[in-house]
Amino acid sequence: MKTILVVDDEFDILTVWRLLLERHGYTVLTASNGAAALDQIRKTRPDVIVSDCMMPVMSGLELCAALYADPNLRTIPVILCSAAADIPAQQNPSIQYARKPISFDALLTMLKRVSG
Amino acid sequence: MTIHESQTSLRANVDTGVPGLDEILGGGLVRGGVYLLEGMAGAGKTILSSQIGFHRVSRGEKVLYMTLIAESHDKLLAHLKGLTFFDENAVAQQMLFVSGYHELMQDGLDGFLKLIASSIYDYRPSLMIIDGFRSAREFSETELSLSKFIHELNALVAAMDCTTLLLAPLSGNEPHPEHTLVDGLIELNRFSDGMRRAREIEVHKLRARNHLMGKHYFRIAESGLLMYPRLESQCAPSSGPVDLKTRISFGLPHLDIMFGGGLSQGSTTTLIGPSGVGKTMLCLQFLAAGVANGERCLYLGSYEGPQRLLGKAEAVSIPLNDAYQDGRLAIQWQPAIELAVDEIAANALATAREIGATRMVIDGVEGFRDSALRVERFGLFLNALLHQLREAGITALITEEMPLYPDHGNSRSTRVSALTENLVLLRYAETEAGLRRAISIVKQRESAHDPSTHELVISSHGLDVIESPFSAAVSSATGLSATLQSRRPA
Numbered sequence: 001m002k003t004i005l006v007v008d009d010e011f012d013i014l015t016v017w018r019l020l021l022e023r024h025g026y027t028v029l030t031a032s033n034g035a036a037a038l039d040q041i042r043k044t045r046p047d048v049i050v051s052d053c054m055m056p057v058m059s060g061l062e063l064c065a066a067l068y069a070d071p072n073l074r075t076i077p078v079i080l081c082s083a084a085a086d087i088p089a090q091q092n093p094s095i096q097y098a099r100k101p102i103s104f105d106a107l108l109t110m111l112k113r114v115s116g
Numbered sequence: 117m118t119i120h121e122s123q124t125s126l127r128a129n130v131d132t133g134v135p136g137l138d139e140i141l142g143g144g145l146v147r148g149g150v151y152l153l154e155g156m157a158g159a160g161k162t163i164l165s166s167q168i169g170f171h172r173v174s175r176g177e178k179v180l181y182m183t184l185i186a187e188s189h190d191k192l193l194a195h196l197k198g199l200t201f202f203d204e205n206a207v208a209q210q211m212l213f214v215s216g217y218h219e220l221m222q223d224g225l226d227g228f229l230k231l232i233a234s235s236i237y238d239y240r241p242s243l244m245i246i247d248g249f250r251s252a253r254e255f256s257e258t259e260l261s262l263s264k265f266i267h268e269l270n271a272l273v274a275a276m277d278c279t280t281l282l283l284a285p286l287s288g289n290e291p292h293p294e295h296t297l298v299d300g301l302i303e304l305n306r307f308s309d310g311m312r313r314a315r316e317i318e319v320h321k322l323r324a325r326n327h328l329m330g331k332h333y334f335r336i337a338e339s340g341l342l343m344y345p346r347l348e349s350q351c352a353p354s355s356g357p358v359d360l361k362t363r364i365s366f367g368l369p370h371l372d373i374m375f376g377g378g379l380s381q382g383s384t385t386t387l388i389g390p391s392g393v394g395k396t397m398l399c400l401q402f403l404a405a406g407v408a409n410g411e412r413c414l415y416l417g418s419y420e421g422p423q424r425l426l427g428k429a430e431a432v433s434i435p436l437n438d439a440y441q442d443g444r445l446a447i448q449w450q451p452a453i454e455l456a457v458d459e460i461a462a463n464a465l466a467t468a469r470e471i472g473a474t475r476m477v478i479d480g481v482e483g484f485r486d487s488a489l490r491v492e493r494f495g496l497f498l499n500a501l502l503h504q505l506r507e508a509g510i511t512a513l514i515t516e517e518m519p520l521y522p523d524h525g526n527s528r529s530t531r532v533s534a535l536t537e538n539l540v541l542l543r544y545a546e547t548e549a550g551l552r553r554a555i556s557i558v559k560q561r562e563s564a565h566d567p568s569t570h571e572l573v574i575s576s577h578g579l580d581v582i583e584s585p586f587s588a589a590v591s592s593a594t595g596l597s598a599t600l601q602s603r604r605p606a
Binding site for chain 1: 117118119220230233234237238261264270271272274275277478597
C-alpha cells in the first residue's frame with residue numbers, strides 16, 4: 001500500500017489523518033512542519049505528501065519550493081491544504097490545492113487522483 | 117491562487133426532531149460538531165439523545181450509540197421500548213450500539229479514540245452518541261490529556277461529518293475541557309418550585325447558531341421530550357404597519373359605540389372586575405359575535421370546562437354550541453392546578469394558527485398565574501404572549517378578577533391592565549333596587565372612547581349595554597361598587 005506523509009502543525013489533524021488513512025490501508029508518516037517533513041522525505045520517500053500551508057519553522061509553501069528545487073523530489077505528488085481562500089501560486093504546476101477543513105472522503109478522492 | 121470552499125466547510129444543519137428544541141438551538145445542530153449534553157442522573161440525557169438518534173434514523177441516516185460506563189445495552193433498549201420514537205427494526209441496522217469500555221480501560225484515551233475512528237470509518241454514522249462520557253475524564257491522567265483527546269475527537273468527527281453528542285453528569289459552564297472545547301453545551305436540569313419539580317433545558321453555548329438564551333421548560337412524554345421555548349426569549353420587534361382602522365365588534369351596539377366603533381383589530385383588552393360581574397359572559401358574547409361574522413375563535417380558560425361554558429352561554433342566549441361542534445370555536449381548557457404555562461401558551465398559539473383564529477379570550481388570568489411555575493416571571497411571560505397575539509393580528513380579551521374587598525397589603529395582581537391597550541372596568545353598583553352591573557372603559561390607547569359608566573344587563577335574552585337609567589346610586593365599598601349616572605341630566 002502507498003505511503004502518505006501528512007504535514008501539519010496541529011497535532012489533532014496529524015492524529016486524525018493517521019488513524020483514518022491507516023484504517024483505509026495507507027502507511028502514514030507525520031511531520032509537524034516543512035523542515036521536519038524534508039528530513040522525513042529524505043529518509044523515507046512517500047508516495048504522496050499532504051501538507052498544510054501555515055506552519056512554524058518552514059511553511060508548506062516553502063516546503064513545496066524546496067521539493068520543486070530538488071530534481072529527485074520534484075515528482076512526488078503534493079496536496080497543499082489551506083484555510084485561506086487565496087494563496088500564492090506555486091512553481092510546481094502539478095500541486096493539488098484543498099481548502100481546509102477538508103473531509104476524509106474529499107481527501108481520499110484527491111489521494112486516489114494524484115497517486116493513481 | 118484561489119481555493120474554493122469544500123463541502124465540509126459549508127456545515128449543514130442537523131435538525132433534532134425534538135419538538136421545540138431546534139427553535140431553542142437557533143435552527144439545530146451543526147453537522148460534524150461536538151456537543152456536550154449534560155445533566156444529573158434522571159435529567160433526560162439518554163432519552164433526548166436517543167430521540168435525536170431515532171429521528172436521524174427516520175431520515176435514512178446511520179447512528180452509532182457508544183457506551184462507556186453507563187447502562188447495559190439490554191437495559192437501555194428495554195427502557196427506550198416504551199417510547200413511541202423507538203424503532204426496534206432499526207436497532208443493529210441503522211442504529212448500532214457498541215461499548216467502548218474495554219478499549220478505554222486497556223489502552224486509555226488513545227485506544228478509545230482509535231476505536232471511535234475505526235467504528236466511524238467502518239460504519240459511517242451521521243450521528244454518534246457517547247453515553248457515560250464521564251469515564252473519559254476518569255481515565256485521563258491529566259486535564260491536558262483530556263483536552264488533547266477532545267481536540268482530536270473534534271477533528272475526527274469534523275473530518276467524518278459525524279455530529280457527536282457527549283452525555284455526562286456535569287452541570288453549568290465551568291473552565292473544564294468538556295465545556296470549553298465542545299461546539300455546544302446543553303444542560304438538562306430539574307428545579308423545585310414549592311412542592312413541585314419541573315424540568316428545564318439551557319443552552320450555555322452553541323457555536324455558529326443564534327440560540328435562545330436562558331432556561332426553557334420541557335417535559336418527558338410517551339413521545340419523548342417536548343420542549344417549550346420561553347416566550348420572553350423569542351419576542352421580535354413588530355414588523356409592518358399596524359391597522360388601527362379596522363374595528364372588531366362585540367355584537368353589542370352600545371358597547372361598540374363606547375369603543376368608537378369596536379375594538380382595534382389586533383388589540384388586547386383587559387376586562388377587570390369582581391367575581392360574577394359578567395367578565396366571562398362578555399367574553400362569550402365577543403366570541404359569538406366573531407363566529408357570527410364568519411371568524412374563527414379560541415377560548416383559553418382554567419376554570420370552566422367546555423360543557424359548562426357552552427351551557428352558561430346558551431342560558432343567556434349566546435349561541436356557541438354549533439361553532440364549538442364544527443370547529444369554528446376552539447376551547448382550550450385545563451384546570452388551574454400545577455399548570456405549565458409555557459406549554460399552554462405554545463398549544464394555544466399553535467391552535468390559533470391552525471384554525472386561523474382572529475379572536476381569542478384568556479379567561480381568568482389569575483388562575484394561570486397562581487398555578488404557574490416561577491410565578492415571578494408571569495408578568496413578562498404574559499407580556500410576551502400578548503405581543504405574539506398582536507403580531508398574529510388576533511384581537512384578544514383577558515379577564516382578571518378583582519377582589520370584592522381589596523386587600524392592598526396582599527396584592528398578587530399581575531397588573532394585566534398595564535400590558536393591554538384597553539381596560540374595561542366592571543363593577544357592582546348598589547342601588548335602591550339592588551345590585552346592578554356597571555361597565556366603563558377606563559382606557560383605550562389607540563383611539564378616543566366614551567368614558568361614561570353604563571349598565572351591563574345580563575338576562576336570558578342575552579347581554580346588553582345600556583345607558584344608565586339611574587340618577588344616583590349608593591356606594592357600598594371602595595373599589596367594589598360604582599355610582600351609575602346618566603350622561604344626560606335626569
